Amino acid sequence: MKIPLIYNLRSLRQRPISTLTTALGMGLVVLVFIAMSALSRGFRAALTETGSGDNVIVLRTGADSELTSGLGRQTASTITSMPFVARGADGRPLASPEVYVLVSLQRLSSGEALVVARGINPEAFQVRKNVSIIAGRMIRPGTSEILIGKSIVDRFANTGIGQTISLANRDWTVVGHFAADGSSFESEIWGENEQFMPAFRGEVFQSLTFRLKDPAAFESVRQTLADDPRLPVDAHREYDFYANQSFQLTQIINIAAIFVAGIMAVGAIFGAINTMYAAVGARAPEIAVLLTLGFRPASVLFSFLFEALVIAFLGGLIGGLFSLPLNGIMTSTTNWQSMSEVAFAFRVTPDLLLRGVVFALVMGFIGGFFPARRAARQPVVEVARQI
Amino acid sequence: MKYVKLVWANLTRSKRRTILTTLSVAAALFLFVSLRSVITTLEDAKQVGSESRMVTRNSISIVFPLPEAYYTWLSAVPGVTSVSWACWFGGIYQDPKNFFPQFAIKADSYLPMYPEMVIPEDQRGQFMAERTAALVGKGLMERFGWRLGQNIQLRSSIYVPEQTWPFTIRAVYTPTDPSFGDELMFIHYEYLYENSGRWATPGWYVLQLDDPARAASVATVIDEHYKNSGASTRTETERAFQTSFITMYGNVGFLLNAIGMAVFFAILLVAANTMMMAARERTSEVAVLKTLGFSDRLLVGLVLAEAAVITVTGGLIGVFGAKLIFEGTEFQGAGFLPGFEVKWGTAVIGLLIAVLLGVVSGLVPAWQAARLPVAHTLRRVA
Numbered sequence: 191m192k193i194p195l196i197y198n199l200r201s202l203r204q205r206p207i208s209t210l211t212t213a214l215g216m217g218l219v220v221l222v223f224i225a226m227s228a229l230s231r232g233f234r235a236a237l238t239e240t241g242s243g244d245n246v247i248v249l250r251t252g253a254d255s256e257l258t259s260g261l262g263r264q265t266a267s268t269i270t271s272m273p274f275v276a277r278g279a280d281g282r283p284l285a286s287p288e289v290y291v292l293v294s295l296q297r298l299s300s301g302e303a304l305v306v307a308r309g310i311n312p313e314a315f316q317v318r319k320n321v322s323i324i325a326g327r328m329i330r331p332g333t334s335e336i337l338i339g340k341s342i343v344d345r346f347a348n349t350g351i352g353q354t355i356s357l358a359n360r361d362w363t364v365v366g367h368f369a370a371d372g373s374s375f376e377s378e379i380w381g382e383n384e385q386f387m388p389a390f391r392g393e394v395f396q397s398l399t400f401r402l403k404d405p406a407a408f409e410s411v412r413q414t415l416a417d418d419p420r421l422p423v424d425a426h427r428e429y430d431f432y433a434n435q436s437f438q439l440t441q442i443i444n445i446a447a448i449f450v451a452g453i454m455a456v457g458a459i460f461g462a463i464n465t466m467y468a469a470v471g472a473r474a475p476e477i478a479v480l481l482t483l484g485f486r487p488a489s490v491l492f493s494f495l496f497e498a499l500v501i502a503f504l505g506g507l508i509g510g511l512f513s514l515p516l517n518g519i520m521t522s523t524t525n526w527q528s529m530s531e532v533a534f535a536f537r538v539t540p541d542l543l544l545r546g547v548v549f550a551l552v553m554g555f556i557g558g559f560f561p562a563r564r565a566a567r568q569p570v571v572e573v574a575r576q577i
Numbered sequence: 578m579k580y581v582k583l584v585w586a587n588l589t590r591s592k593r594r595t596i597l598t599t600l601s602v603a604a605a606l607f608l609f610v611s612l613r614s615v616i617t618t619l620e621d622a623k624q625v626g627s628e629s630r631m632v633t634r635n636s637i638s639i640v641f642p643l644p645e646a647y648y649t650w651l652s653a654v655p656g657v658t659s660v661s662w663a664c665w666f667g668g669i670y671q672d673p674k675n676f677f678p679q680f681a682i683k684a685d686s687y688l689p690m691y692p693e694m695v696i697p698e699d700q701r702g703q704f705m706a707e708r709t710a711a712l713v714g715k716g717l718m719e720r721f722g723w724r725l726g727q728n729i730q731l732r733s734s735i736y737v738p739e740q741t742w743p744f745t746i747r748a749v750y751t752p753t754d755p756s757f758g759d760e761l762m763f764i765h766y767e768y769l770y771e772n773s774g775r776w777a778t779p780g781w782y783v784l785q786l787d788d789p790a791r792a793a794s795v796a797t798v799i800d801e802h803y804k805n806s807g808a809s810t811r812t813e814t815e816r817a818f819q820t821s822f823i824t825m826y827g828n829v830g831f832l833l834n835a836i837g838m839a840v841f842f843a844i845l846l847v848a849a850n851t852m853m854m855a856a857r858e859r860t861s862e863v864a865v866l867k868t869l870g871f872s873d874r875l876l877v878g879l880v881l882a883e884a885a886v887i888t889v890t891g892g893l894i895g896v897f898g899a900k901l902i903f904e905g906t907e908f909q910g911a912g913f914l915p916g917f918e919v920k921w922g923t924a925v926i927g928l929l930i931a932v933l934l935g936v937v938s939g940l941v942p943a944w945q946a947a948r949l950p951v952a953h954t955l956r957r958v959a
Contacts, residue, residue, distance in 0.1 A: 252738020301824020
């Protein structure tokens with residue numbers, strides 16, 4: 191027969207301080223775990239959402255990032271006119287040759303950052319479906335005007351509309367801000383190709399991104415480009431290209447999260463063991479009575495395990511609750527794989543909260559098992575005599 | 578001292594509880610010390626660069642090169658005794674995961690400017706005499722199991738990525754200061770220049786000053802001179818240059834401190850809970866002690882002493898465990914944290930935190946013990 195669960199809930203209420211401190215301790219472990227995971231997910235999301243599965247990014251052969259790439263105008267226009275490039279409503283190819291450079295800017299908070307300055311043509315806004323101007327206006331051709339990604343507005347000086355930023359001995363006027371679904375484009379400065387070329391690296395693009403007419407045909411397109419002797423280029427699926435750039439830092443944060451949360455969990459589990467042994471010890475007479483009444487030892491074991499799991503569940507809830515305000519907080523770092531500044535938001539997702547609760551329950555199970563087993567194995571006669 | 582026995586008896590009353598609490602404090606302090614050491618290592622990395630060397634780079638950003646022609650003019654700037662340059666090779670050894678930095682240097686002027694690298698005289702000679710020679714840090718040699726004279730192949734993501742670049746390891750350096758890093762590789766700029774279709778140019782110039790006090794004025798002279806040229810410059814001390822790289826990580830310190838605080842509070846809860854449970858079981862004993870004439874102050878002292886023994890023992894295990902483990906494994910954060918160590922200052926802070934944990938966690942039970950109503954409690958006992 192099972193011992194009613196209400197018995198455990200009531201006994202938890204009997205010692206609220208001990209229950210709450212144990213739950214709170216676990217909650218903090220869960221909080222740290224969720225916070226660090228939210229950091230790595232936010233970073234990863236910023237990069238994966240940069241790329242689209244329908245787009246292809248073309249770089250010079252062997253280049254591992256846009257930074258080390260270079261494409262001549264001839265190469266870019268040859269690829270743009272190829273038949274597998276999708277066309278817009280006006281019949282123009284959906285291809286965006288881009289200049290890509292890193293400029294050194296001082297963060298307003300602290301330290302220096304290498305910010306991406308990307309040269310674009312108007313097609314860039316059609317090729318990248320998720321990019322849109324949210325304030326101000328589009329740059330006019332032939333002028334020293336720039337757009338600022340939403341994430342770096344206010345993180346660097348003079349990013350407001352109408353202000354000017356000095357880059358490469360020229361003053362550039364900010365005429366608009368753009369959003370891109372939280373992707374790393376939001377950490378970039380966009381200006382016109384024809385202005386950025388002479389200002390920075392001369393007559394050369396760094397990458398060409400185009401929309402595929404048939405997204406399923408990527409492999410054959412890649413092969414066609416690789417086989418063309420005129421074109422010293424590598425083609426990558428845009429999504430994979432940016433996702434790969436998040437690999438290193440994501441992995442570092444994940445390892446750190448496991449290290450930190452793992453060691454904290456050991457401490458919290460020891461705490462839970464203490465609490466549960468104390469609970470079992472204080473209720474030895476009650477347990478003896480239960481056993482005498484004919485409750486099976488297995489029922490006693492489950493009953494106390496349940497009690498530990500309730501504490502842990504409480505801890506998981508507390509940790510999840512505390513982590514919610516983190517969601518959306520912006521931070522930034524340098525992605526060493528591309529050397530560039532990436533601003534991104536903590537992402538506390540429902541499945542992450544669930545993982546936090548599961549993590550707490552695992553701690554509760556380990557912490558509760560041995561005390562519960564002791565309760566179940568209690569010698570009835572001896573204890574009953576003490577009563 | 579006569580109360581030592583009493584405290585000890587109380588500690589050993591529930592050995593399991595005492596041990597588990599001690600270990601959880603140990604785990605917390607281990608973590609705290611590890612996190613703190615990451616912060617101090619990053620702080621130290623800001624101090625690596627010399628104050629008597631300066632770096633001149635392109636003002637747009639470090640990824641933009643400078644013309645080789647600047648060398649002559651820079652050499653003539655008053656206060657500058659020697660000029661050299663270097664650039665980033667961007668090499669990949671077998672797999673991008675095997676990352677380590679490689680610099681192509683103007684070796685005849687570069688090496689004399691860096692006494693931080695200790696190189697055996699014969700090896701230095703061999704490195705200088707051979708164009709394809711490589712100078713490699715001691716740690717890098719161990720990491721890949723390389724030996725002197727070995728040929729290695731690197732691909733560069735910047736220079737002629739279609740081909741591989743062969744190098745012969747001719748010299749190994751040992752850094753005088755671990756934070757300089759022993760996982761760097763140096764190659765000859767001339768070799769890079771000739772085999773990249775004369776495409777390479779200096780990434781940055783290093784200037785040796787005769788007097789560090791002149792740094793600011795030298796920087797102004799140089800940057801003013803190149804202000805309106807095709808490649809304007811930014812000159813700063815090497816230390817400031819290094820610091821700018823560390824700051825590119827963003828606010829790592831804040832993040833680590835926040836985690837440290839969470840660890841502290843989590844374990845404070847565990848320790849405080851234990852002490853309260855211990856006290857609750859002993860209510861009647863405390864009443865008896867009070868009847869025997871133990872003063873409130875003494876009882877508070879006894880409870881606090883008991884808590885402090887647990888947390889300080891845990892602290893010692895955690896702090897010195899961390900120190901021994903990191904020193905034993907020569908942990909360097911996979912090359913990202915050269916010179917990683919648990920400093921004595923960090924160890925002391927860890928132990929102070931352990932003491933603080935003891936005092937705070939003992940506070941509530943100590944206070945309860947002091948204001949326990951004796952008669953009332955004893956009635957229950959009887």
